[in-house]
Amino acid sequence: MKTLEEFNAFLDRQLNDELESLEKQRIAGRNWVRRMWVVSLVPFVVFVFFIVRFSLQPASGNEANRTFVIAGLVLLVTLTGYAMRRFMIKRGGVNEATDYRHDFKHRIVKPLISFIHPDYQYQPLNHASYEEFTESGLFEKKAYQMTGNDQVYGKLGEMNFQFCDLTVMHMPLVTVRGQGPDTVFCGSYFIGQFPRCFSTPVYVLSRNGAAGDGYIQTWHLGKKVLPADAAFNKLFMVYAPDEVAAQQLLTPALMERIVALHERTGARLFISFYNNRVYIGIDHGTDYFETTLNKSLHNRQLLNNFFLDFMSMLQLAEDLKSNLPIWTSRAFSPS
Numbered sequence: 001m002k003t004l005e006e007f008n009a010f011l012d013r014q015l016n017d018e019l020e021s022l023e024k025q026r027i028a029g030r031n032w033v034r035r036m037w038v039v040s041l042v043p044f045v046v047f048v049f050f051i052v053r054f055s056l057q058p059a060s061g062n063e064a065n066r067t068f069v070i071a072g073l074v075l076l077v078t079l080t081g082y083a084m085r086r087f088m089i090k091r092g093g094v095n096e097a098t099d100y101r102h103d104f105k106h107r108i109v110k111p112l113i114s115f116i117h118p119d120y121q122y123q124p125l126n127h128a129s130y131e132e133f134t135e136s137g138l139f140e141k142k143a144y145q146m147t148g149n150d151q152v153y154g155k156l157g158e159m160n161f162q163f164c165d166l167t168v169m170h171m172p173l174v175t176v177r178g179q180g181p182d183t184v185f186c187g188s189y190f191i192g193q194f195p196r197c198f199s200t201p202v203y204v205l206s207r208n209g210a211a212g213d214g215y216i217q218t219w220h221l222g223k224k225v226l227p228a229d230a231a232f233n234k235l236f237m238v239y240a241p242d243e244v245a246a247q248q249l250l251t252p253a254l255m256e257r258i259v260a261l262h263e264r265t266g267a268r269l270f271i272s273f274y275n276n277r278v279y280i281g282i283d284h285g286t287d288y289f290e291t292t293l294n295k296s297l298h299n300r301q302l303l304n305n306f307f308l309d310f311m312s313m314l315q316l317a318e319d320l321k322s323n324l325p326i327w328t329s330r331a332f333s334p335s
Contacts, residue, residue, distance in 0.1 A: 120154035136279035192317035
């Protein structure tokens with residue numbers, strides 16, 4: 001697997017010119033948007049100025065003329081604003097503003113996925129489905145609103161995997177006025193599928209609110225398991241129908257990887273070892289590749305964070321293969 005040093009070297013060597021070009025495009029697009037705001041506000045300010053002046057003048061008794069003048073002002077301001085916007089659209093900057101996000105994904109994200117592995121497929125518009133979210137066995141099946149993007153498909157040894165940005169929302173049946181939908185999950189979501197099934201389901205949840213958010217009912221996940229790692233137990237709760245099998249799955253090396261992932265991201269983790277799949281959710285609230293015109297590309301932290309998240313999940317799933325006691329003896333045969 002590639003290292004962070006190799007990843008940054010690739011950015012410097014292969015994508016630095018593209019990043020600099022996109023940074024210039026971003027600045028041009030940002031400046032155009034700012035000018036468009038000014039152009040849009042000037043006619044409005046002029047209109048408000050004359051309306052205030054008219055309102056402060058004493059009534060002359062000729063309301064028809066007053067109404068005619070106001071209507072003329074509205075028409076004049078509307079036509080002026082339209083003409084100014086047309087003029088600005090013809091000037092440089094509009095293409096930079098409208099194409100920036102698409103260009104970033106095509107010129108930066110796609111090549112860096114290919115660098116990680118040339119056979120990995122990048123699908124910028126796709127994300128995990130409702131079934132792929134609820135089949136983890138963790139979350140209750142409710143009428144979730146699913147959005148997401150930037151899905152990566154691939155194969156690592158015998159494991160097929162997918163990784164994406166995912167946001168899951170739910171509108172409660174009873175709400176107070178002005179309350180919006182609940183955010184059930186928002187972050188990076190990984191699914192690794194193996195040719196054999198785990199001998200028992202095992203669920204790992206962060207302690208900071210994961211069990212009390214109303215969408216995970218721990219009572220049906222099995223017994224509470226207490227691994228022999230005090231640092232791990234302070235951060236996570238473990239549930240499984242078979243305590244012995246859960247202890248076999250949670251090796252010291254695997255728990256160390258999970259703790260390191262939590263400490264680096266500072267996010268809640270949702271991990272499920274269920275049937276022949278491992279599901280890993282990092283609830284960090286960040287969409288790594290949704291760039292904005294106000295965010296400089298000179299800061300590569302988001303790209304580094306994406307790489308570290310992605311490789312951490314692959315390594316975690318890879319570690320499971322050598323732990324033979326946790327698998328059923330027959331392929332695709334749940335216990």
